[in-house]
Amino acid sequence: MDCVFCKIAAGSIAADVVYMDDDFLAFRDIHPMAPVHVVIIPKKHIASVNDLSDRDQALAGKMMLVARKVAEKEKIADSGYRLVVNCGPDGTQVVPHIHMHVLGGRRLASELG
Numbered sequence: 001m002d003c004v005f006c007k008i009a010a011g012s013i014a015a016d017v018v019y020m021d022d023d024f025l026a027f028r029d030i031h032p033m034a035p036v037h038v039v040i041i042p043k044k045h046i047a048s049v050n051d052l053s054d055r056d057q058a059l060a061g062k063m064m065l066v067a068r069k070v071a072e073k074e075k076i077a078d079s080g081y082r083l084v085v086n087c088g089p090d091g092t093q094v095v096p097h098i099h100m101h102v103l104g105g106r107r108l109a110s111e112l113g
Contacts, residue, residue, distance in 0.1 A: 003096065003097050004097075005041045005045075005097035005099060006045050006097060008025065008027065009041060009043045015027035018073060018074070019066060019069060019070050019073060021066070023043055023062060024043065024062070024063065024066045025040075025041055026038050026039065026040040026041075026066060026102075027039055033103060034082075034105050034108065035104070035106055036081070036103065036104045036105035037102070038070050038102040039102075040067060040070065040099060040100045040101075041097060041098070046059075046097070046098045047097065047098065048087045049085060049087040050088065051098070063100055064083075067083050067100055070102050071102060074105070076104035076105055081103060081104030082102075082104065082108050083100055083102060084100065084101040085098070085099070085100050085101075
């Protein structure tokens, strides 16, 4: 498969790993938008939120718990952080592998867009 996130999960592309378990990998974004900017990916390839099935319900829920663990590890849990999941071209999803951004380390702008 020619998916950059699958290659990162497989270890064939290096990443600054923050968290890893049997199902997920979290690594620092190469173009950070905040002092803390970590990307969480499932090791299983799922192209986007639109491609989740009922069988992926536990995996999707676990992604939220991984985000909490990342926030705690990065010491932004108490001050607050933002979770972002983009879906499709108009949602600005660049890599077609479902992923969640954990952003924090400073006060984030409140407007969307």
